[in-house]
Amino acid sequence: MNARVTDIAQDFHRPRYHFLPPANWMNDPNGLIYWQGYYHLFYQYNPHGPFHGTIHWGHARSADLVHWEHLPIALAPAPGDLDAEGCWSGCAVNADGVPLVFYTGVSPQRQLLATGSPDLLHWRKHPEPLIAAPPPEIDAGPHQDFRDPYVWQAEDAWYMVVGSQDVGRGGVVLLYRSRDLLHWDYLHPLLRTADVREFPIWAGSMWECPNFFTLEGASVLLLSAWDQQQTYYPVAFSGEYAEERFTPRRQFRVDWGDCFYAPQVMRDGQGRALMWGWLWERRTREAQLAAGWAGVMSLPRVLSWTPEGVLSQRPVPELSQLRRASQSWEARDLAGAADALATVHGAELELQVTFDPLSAPEIGLDVCVSPDGAEFTRMAYDATRSLFSVNTTHASLSAAAWGEVLTAPFTPRPGEPVQLHIFVDHSVIEVFVDATLCFAVRAYPTRPDSLGVRPFARGGRPHFTSLTAWKLASIE
Structure with a gap:
């Protein structure tokens, strides 16, 4: 491997478990x-x-x-x-x-x-x-x-x-x-x-x-x-x-x-x-x-239909072999979820989070968070507008990176929690919402310590029903 390729392999923004x-x-x-x-x-x-x-x-x-x-x-x-x-x-x-x-x-x-x-x-x-x-x-x-x-x-x-x-x-x-x-x-x-x-x-x-x-x-x-x-x-x-x-x-x-x-x-x-x-x-x-x-x-996705005839996409289950250290928590309010997730850091993560969509007007998760909160990528459900969004406008402090607020119409299943399945791999974030709504985005943090995870909510009494985090191995 020549020196240039070695330098590229060590680039902080280069994914470690996606193929390229x-x-x-x-x-x-x-x-x-x-x-x-x-x-x-x-x-x-x-x-x-x-x-x-x-x-x-x-x-x-x-x-x-x-x-x-x-x-x-x-x-x-x-x-x-x-x-x-x-x-x-x-x-x-x-x-x-x-x-x-x-x-x-x-x-x-x-x-x-x-x-x-x-x-x-x-x-x-x-x-x-x-x-x-x-x-x-x-x-x-x-x-x-x-x-x-x-x-x-x-x-x-x-x-x-x-x-x-x-x-x-x-x-x-x-x-x-x-x-x-x-x-x-x-x-x-x-x-x-x-x-x-x-x-x-x-x-x-x-x-x-x-x-x-x-x-x-x-x-x-x-x-x-x-x-x-x-x-x-x-x-x-x-x-x-x-x-x-x-x-x-x-x-x-x-x-x-x-x-x-x-x-x-x-x-x-x-x-x-x-x-x-x-x-x-x-x-x-x-x-x-x-x-x-x-x-x-x-990541490869498995396609199927939901009982309602909606296109379903799930990450292939084979990806579970990359899982290393894990942490799990059951029902938490916003403060409890923040305390739990404060111990989760990494640029190669898999997260599974469920929350009550009626417990707050807006509720979700931030990833790639810097210690001072200046850099983060947010994914959230807005109950007042029936929208799910991924916001990369704060993902990077660099003028060379582009961010935007991406939204999709979304109505949770009646009486059921919303399930988020999130993959963070340096500059790649893939989000699966109830296996029917998918967002793939790019984020280029300027700080090598933009590695945190935190819950997000606005108003109400937010309720996170479960949280699980894994560190994932590199495929190189």
């Missing part, structure tokens, strides 16, 4: 596949620096979803290749024992194929594009936005969705069909902006990184909202799929934080639907260049 490459730039998860006893994670990677450019496919694998082994680069752009300007996002499939990856090559944006060796360490690119351009009736804009293939098998055919836009009409997901995975016929849009205008969550003018899969009997279309060269957030639609047509019935925002994007879903050997997302930086380009790294992978 040793240095440089990372964005979207790609090609997720469970293969011969390992979870394989490919990802958008620039080996030349902590900035987006010359995109390769990085590669890692894990036997347990927690500890990852870095593997050689899987795909690299090369002069004269169809992907000479970058190997952009895509997926992997097991085609009767043959590993295949489908991805977007640039420029122009076109859908490509590579075949892997049995150990997935070597990849041979197909010499011709599978789909060279969007259908002529789709105006994909001046950059021909047409990318991120996602492939699945149904009965006697293979299907592919590709994200795009139709200028003046909004986002569109295009549906293709193939019998042999080489020759693809365009069918029609699987979904367009016009189909979902009645839903409340805005979804941008171009749709990236589509995933289409079945979750406990319901069909789900997952996409990422993009508009005017700006990435926003992922949105999911659930509904029915029949005769190659999708009818959306419900809409969900997948994550309410300010950095979770381009998620991809895979089915593992246990049949679970697992999802990862890219956590981008929330600090200036200059700060990223100085740090030498940018981008983190989220």
Whole structure:
């Protein structure tokens, strides 16, 4: 390991149990596949620096979803290749024992194929594009936005969705069909902006990184909202799929934080639907260049439905093997909770907190708290407005870090406490609220002692029903 990589590994803001490459730039998860006893994670990677450019496919694998082994680069752009300007996002499939990856090559944006060796360490690119351009009736804009293939098998055919836009009409997901995975016929849009205008969550003018899969009997279309060269957030639609047509019935925002994007879903050997997302930086380009790294992978999440038909996300239970020293307390008022949590400090923590949502107008928890209280990140339920919020405006005293107040509509289950499951990993904080509301945020404290945890409440007689804290081990 060279001196620069060693310095990066010791960076206080660098996560210790989230996956990321040793240095440089990372964005979207790609090609997720469970293969011969390992979870394989490919990802958008620039080996030349902590900035987006010359995109390769990085590669890692894990036997347990927690500890990852870095593997050689899987795909690299090369002069004269169809992907000479970058190997952009895509997926992997097991085609009767043959590993295949489908991805977007640039420029122009076109859908490509590579075949892997049995150990997935070597990849041979197909010499011709599978789909060279969007259908002529789709105006994909001046950059021909047409990318991120996602492939699945149904009965006697293979299907592919590709994200795009139709200028003046909004986002569109295009549906293709193939019998042999080489020759693809365009069918029609699987979904367009016009189909979902009645839903409340805005979804941008171009749709990236589509995933289409079945979750406990319901069909789900997952996409990422993009508009005017700006990435926003992922949105999911659930509904029915029949005769190659999708009818959306419900809409969900997948994550309410300010950095979770381009998620991809895979089915593992246990049949679970697992999802990862890219956590981008929330600090200036200059700060990223100085740090030498940018981008983190989220913790893997297990997807399911609640009895009410709401999308549920939980951290994979395998993460429990990272737990070390723990502390637990039962029912406490605000003062009692403060006394208990005063002994909890760390930049690598897992917290489980439950509270009575009716015991105070506003109640929650602060993490990454400095001894003088100048730096902290707050997560709280506001009963007066039926909102849950994560506030990073005090997370850092540095002008190079960006903070904001992030809110989501939230109504607790009648008669039940609210359950918070929180992961703190240096500059990454992931919050799960009743396993239905998720916030991934970034925080960059300036003080190395911004490690505290404290309860928060405004008014009323706040009641915390249980508190548990674990220190977590590094995966390096």
